[in-house]
Amino acid sequence: MLPYQIIEKKSYGKALTPEEIAFFVNGYTRDDIPDYQMSALLMAIFINGMTNEETLALTKVMLESGDRLDFAAADGFVADKHSTGGVGDKVSLILAPVLAALDIKIPMISGRGLGHTGGTLDKLESIPGFNVNLSGDDFQKMVLTNGVSLIGQTKNICPADKKLYALRDVTATVRSIPLISASIMSKKIAEGIQGLVLDVKTGSGAFMPSYDDSKALAESLVAIGKLYGIQTTALITDMNQPLGRKIGNWLEVEESIAGLQGNGPEDLMMVTLALGAEILQMADPQLSAEDAHKTQLAVIENGAALEKFMTTTRLHGGDTKVLEKPDNHSRATHRVDYPAPRSGSLQTIDTMQLGFLGIELDAGRRKTSDKIDPDTGFVIHKRLGEKVQTNEPLITIHANKKPALDSVMSQMEKVFKIGDEPAHTPTLIYEKIG
Amino acid sequence: MLPYQIIEKKSYGKALTPEEIAFFVNGYTRDDIPDYQMSALLMAIFINGMTNEETLALTKVMLESGDRLDFAAADGFVADKHSTGGVGDKVSLILAPVLAALDIKIPMISGRGLGHTGGTLDKLESIPGFNVNLSGDDFQKMVLTNGVSLIGQTKNICPADKKLYALRDVTATVRSIPLISASIMSKKIAEGIQGLVLDVKTGSGAFMPSYDDSKALAESLVAIGKLYGIQTTALITDMNQPLGRKIGNWLEVEESIAGLQGNGPEDLMMVTLALGAEILQMADPQLSAEDAHKTQLAVIENGAALEKFMTTTRLHGGDTKVLEKPDNHSRATHRVDYPAPRSGSLQTIDTMQLGFLGIELDAGRRKTSDKIDPDTGFVIHKRLGEKVQTNEPLITIHANKKPALDSVMSQMEKVFKIGDEPAHTPTLIYEKIG
Numbered sequence: 001m002l003p004y005q006i007i008e009k010k011s012y013g014k015a016l017t018p019e020e021i022a023f024f025v026n027g028y029t030r031d032d033i034p035d036y037q038m039s040a041l042l043m044a045i046f047i048n049g050m051t052n053e054e055t056l057a058l059t060k061v062m063l064e065s066g067d068r069l070d071f072a073a074a075d076g077f078v079a080d081k082h083s084t085g086g087v088g089d090k091v092s093l094i095l096a097p098v099l100a101a102l103d104i105k106i107p108m109i110s111g112r113g114l115g116h117t118g119g120t121l122d123k124l125e126s127i128p129g130f131n132v133n134l135s136g137d138d139f140q141k142m143v144l145t146n147g148v149s150l151i152g153q154t155k156n157i158c159p160a161d162k163k164l165y166a167l168r169d170v171t172a173t174v175r176s177i178p179l180i181s182a183s184i185m186s187k188k189i190a191e192g193i194q195g196l197v198l199d200v201k202t203g204s205g206a207f208m209p210s211y212d213d214s215k216a217l218a219e220s221l222v223a224i225g226k227l228y229g230i231q232t233t234a235l236i237t238d239m240n241q242p243l244g245r246k247i248g249n250w251l252e253v254e255e256s257i258a259g260l261q262g263n264g265p266e267d268l269m270m271v272t273l274a275l276g277a278e279i280l281q282m283a284d285p286q287l288s289a290e291d292a293h294k295t296q297l298a299v300i301e302n303g304a305a306l307e308k309f310m311t312t313t314r315l316h317g318g319d320t321k322v323l324e325k326p327d328n329h330s331r332a333t334h335r336v337d338y339p340a341p342r343s344g345s346l347q348t349i350d351t352m353q354l355g356f357l358g359i360e361l362d363a364g365r366r367k368t369s370d371k372i373d374p375d376t377g378f379v380i381h382k383r384l385g386e387k388v389q390t391n392e393p394l395i396t397i398h399a400n401k402k403p404a405l406d407s408v409m410s411q412m413e414k415v416f417k418i419g420d421e422p423a424h425t426p427t428l429i430y431e432k433i434g
Numbered sequence: 435m436l437p438y439q440i441i442e443k444k445s446y447g448k449a450l451t452p453e454e455i456a457f458f459v460n461g462y463t464r465d466d467i468p469d470y471q472m473s474a475l476l477m478a479i480f481i482n483g484m485t486n487e488e489t490l491a492l493t494k495v496m497l498e499s500g501d502r503l504d505f506a507a508a509d510g511f512v513a514d515k516h517s518t519g520g521v522g523d524k525v526s527l528i529l530a531p532v533l534a535a536l537d538i539k540i541p542m543i544s545g546r547g548l549g550h551t552g553g554t555l556d557k558l559e560s561i562p563g564f565n566v567n568l569s570g571d572d573f574q575k576m577v578l579t580n581g582v583s584l585i586g587q588t589k590n591i592c593p594a595d596k597k598l599y600a601l602r603d604v605t606a607t608v609r610s611i612p613l614i615s616a617s618i619m620s621k622k623i624a625e626g627i628q629g630l631v632l633d634v635k636t637g638s639g640a641f642m643p644s645y646d647d648s649k650a651l652a653e654s655l656v657a658i659g660k661l662y663g664i665q666t667t668a669l670i671t672d673m674n675q676p677l678g679r680k681i682g683n684w685l686e687v688e689e690s691i692a693g694l695q696g697n698g699p700e701d702l703m704m705v706t707l708a709l710g711a712e713i714l715q716m717a718d719p720q721l722s723a724e725d726a727h728k729t730q731l732a733v734i735e736n737g738a739a740l741e742k743f744m745t746t747t748r749l750h751g752g753d754t755k756v757l758e759k760p761d762n763h764s765r766a767t768h769r770v771d772y773p774a775p776r777s778g779s780l781q782t783i784d785t786m787q788l789g790f791l792g793i794e795l796d797a798g799r800r801k802t803s804d805k806i807d808p809d810t811g812f813v814i815h816k817r818l819g820e821k822v823q824t825n826e827p828l829i830t831i832h833a834n835k836k837p838a839l840d841s842v843m844s845q846m847e848k849v850f851k852i853g854d855e856p857a858h859t860p861t862l863i864y865e866k867i868g
Contacts, residue, residue: 004604004605004606005606007477007605007606008606011477011480011481011606011607034469034470035468035469035470036468036469036470036472036473036601036604036605037473037604037605038470039470039471039473039474039477040473040474040476040477040605040606040607041477042474043441043445043473043474043475043477043478043481044477044481046445047445047477047478047481047482048481167470170438170470170471171438171441171470171471171474172438172439172441172442172445172474173445173474
C-alpha cells in the first residue's frame with residue numbers, strides 16, 4: 001500500500017477500504033506519513049465525502065490509537081452529552097451536575113473554544129484554580145466517587161484524532177460530516193459510556209449552518225454510536241441566536257449558576273432538560289419524558305445539583321467563593337451598551353459573526369497559544385422576533401481593552417438585522433434523531 | 435489575506451482572484467506557507483478545477499517567480515516543441531536538430547522521466563558525457579551560436595513551479611488540466627520563444643487517457659500561449675501504443691539516429707515532421723504544409739540534421755563515437771523475446787503499464803534519487819491491428835538484472851491483448867488545436 005495511491009483513490013471519489021484508512025491514519029500518527037500527504041487526503045475527503053463504512057473505519061482507527069476508559073466498576077448508568085458547538089452554549093455546566101445529582105455517572109471529556117464557538121474547558125477555567133488537566137486515572141476515580149468530572153482530551157485518548165484535528169484546523173477541512181463524526185465519536189466511545197445524547201446545532205451560529213447538513217451529521221453520529229453498542233440519540237437544536245443571554249467564559253459560568261439555582265433563561269433550560277431527559281430515559285426506559293423533566297427540576301429546586309457543581313469544582317481545585325457570590329469574581333472594565341439603530345422587530349442575528357467578535361475581546365483565541373480573558377463577552381437583551389425601539393440596548397459589550405471595545409462596537413451593526421416585517425421566532429428543538 | 439481562507443474558498447469550488455493566487459504561490463515559494471497548506475489547496479484545485487482566468491494567473495505568478503530568457507538578439511525564429519509525455523516518445527531528439535538545421539533557434543528546456551513516461555534529459559544522458567546542466571547564460575549562448583541546446587530546468591527558471599511540482603508528485607495532484615497547463619506554459623514562456631507547438635498525447639499511455647481531457651488540455655495550453663503573444667498550436671496525437679519501436683533511454687537515442695539517417699519508423703517520423711511543419715509554418719506563414727515536410731526531409735537526406743545532432747552533442751560534452759557507431763555503446767546483458775501466447779490480431783496495448791514495467795528494469799525511476807540504467811528497455815515488434823501467430827515475438831525485453839527480467843516477463847500478459855475480432859489501427863494525429 002502506498003500513501004500516494006490512497007490519496008489518488010479518494011481524489012477520484014472512490015471509497016477507501018478499512019485497511020487503507022488504518023494504514024494511512026496509523027502511518028500519520030507514527031510520523032511515517034508527512035503532514036502534506038495527510039492534508040491532501042483530508043481535502044479529498046472534505047470535498048468527496050466518505051461512505052458510512054469509511055466513516056466507521058476512520059472512527060475505529062482513531063479510537064484504537066489510544067486508551068479506552070472502563071467503567072465496568074461503576075454503580076449506575078454511565079453517559080455523556082456532546083454539543084457540536086455554538087455561541088452561549090453552556091449546557092454542559094448545568095446538565096453534568098444535574099445528572100450526577102441523579103446518580104448518572106458523567107465522564108465528560110470536553111474541548112476548548114474553536115473558531116467562533118466557546119469551549120467548556122475555557123469556561124471552567126474562568127473559575128480560579130479549576131484544573132481540567134487530570135490524568136486518565138484521576139478522572140476515572142473522580143467519576144466513580146463524585147459521579148462527574150470534566151477534563152480535556154488527555155494525550156492517551158485518541159492521539160490520532162488529536163494530531164489530525166490540529167492539521168484540519170489549519171487546512172480548512174474542519175466542516176466535513178465524516179471527519180467531524182469520526183473525531184467526536186472516537187473520543188466519546190473512548191470514554192467507556194453506555195449512553196450518549198448529542199446536541200447538534202443548526203443555524204447562523206453552527207459549524208454546519210444548513211438544516212440538511214445538521215441532520216446528516218446527527219444521523220452519522222447516532223449511527224456510529226449505535227454500532228458501538230452505545231445508546232445514542234441526537235437533538236437538532238437552534239443556533240440562530242446565542243443560547244441564553246450571556247456569552248463569554250465567566251459570564252456563562254454565572255448564568256449556569258443561575259440555571260442551577262432555578263433562575264436560568266427559558267431557552268437554555270429547555271434545551272438542557274430535553275438533553276438530560278434523553279439520558280435519564282436511556283438509564284430507565286420506563287421513565288416518561290414528563291417525569292424525566294420533573295426529576296431534573298427537583299434536584300435544581302432542592303439544591304442538590306448546585307451542590308454537585310460546588311463539590312466538583314472543589315475536587316478540581318477550583319475556588320467556590322466566586323460561585324457562592326458571583327460578585328466576588330473580577331468583571332470587565334468596560335461594560336457598554338450597543339443601542340438599536342432603528343425600531344422594528346429583530347429579524348436575524350449573525351451568531352457566527354458575534355462569536356468572532358468575542359475573539360476580538362479575547363473571549364476566544366486567534367491561535368492556540370493565545371490567552372483567554374475570562375471576564376469579557378456579551379450580554380444580549382433581545383431575542384429573535386422581539387420588537388425593539390430605536391436606542392434601546394440590544395447587547396452589552398464586556399471588554400477590558402478600549403481598542404477592542406471600539407472595534408467590536410463598530411462591527412455590531414453587521415450582527416443584528418432589524419426590519420419592519422413581523423419577525424420569526426425560531427423553533428428551539430427541531431427534531432430528535434435515533 | 436489568510437492562507438486558510440483561500441484554501442476554504444477553493445474547497446467550495448469558488449474561483450480565486452489573481453491576488454489570492456499570487457499571495458499563496460509566492461508565500462509558498464518563500465517558505466512562508468507550509469507544504470501541508472499548499473497540498474490542501476492543490477487537492478482542492480485538482481478536484482474542483484480552475485477557470486481559465488485562474489489558470490492564467492497561476493501561470494503568470496510561476497513565470498514571474500524566476501528569470502525569463504531573452505532572444506531578441508537571435509537571428510531567426512525562436513521556437514520550441516513540448517510533449518505532454520508518453521512511452522517511446524523521442525520526437526525531441528530528431529526534431530530539435532532538424533529544425534536547427536533549418537535555422538530555427540530551439541532553446542529546449544526538457545524534463546526527466548515522470549511516472550510511466552520517459553524524459554528527454556534521461557535519454558540524452560545515455561550518451562556518455564552529455565551534460566544537460568548548463569547555466570542559463572551558457573544555454574542562451576549555445577542557442578544563439580549553434581541554433582539548439584537541450585537542458586534541464588535551471589534553479590532560476592520558474593522556481594515556484596519547481597517547488598510545486600515536487601509537491602504535486604507526492605500528493606497525487608499531477609493529473610490536473612489547470613496545474614499541468616500552468617506548469618508547462620510558465621516554463622515555455624520563460625524560454626523567450628516566439629513559436630510553440632504542443633504534442634498532446636491521448637490514449638492508454640498518456641497522462642490524460644481520455645480524448646476529452648486531452649483536448650481540453652490542448653485548448654488550455656494554446657489559449658495561454660496566445661495570450662502571451664506566442665504563436666501556439668497543438669496536435670493531439672495517439673499514445674495507445676509506444677511511438678516508434680524502441681523504448682528505453684539509449685534504445686531511443688539509437689532509434690533517433692536512425693530517424694536522422696532517414697531510417698526511422700513511419701509513425702515516429704510522421705509525428706515528428708507534422709510537429710516540425712507547425713513551427714516552420716509559424717516562422718514562414720507562406721510555406722505550405724507540403725513544403726514544410728519536404729524541407730525537413732531534405733536536411734535529413736543531406737545529413738545536415740544528423741550533423742547538427744553530432745555538433746550539439748559535442749558542445750554538451752557528449753561522446754559522438756556512440757552516435758557514429760551505435761554498436762560502440764554498451765548493451766543490456768539479457769535480451770529476451772516475449773512470445774505471443776495465442777494467435778489473433780493485436781487489440782490493445784496497455785502502454786502505461788508497459789511504461790511502469792520499464793521502471794522495473796531501471797529505465798525509469800521509482801523515486802527521484804534512483805539511478806537510471808541507460809541500456810534497458812523494450813523493442814516492440816507488433817503494432818495495434820496487426821495479425822500475430824502463437825509464439826511469434828511481440829516484444830524483446832532488454833534487462834541487466836535477471837529478477838527484474840523475470841518479473842517483467844511474468845507481467846507482460848497484462849500489456850498485450852490479442853483477440854479474434856478484426857483489430858483497430860488507431861489514427862496517429864487526431865486533431866490540430868489553435
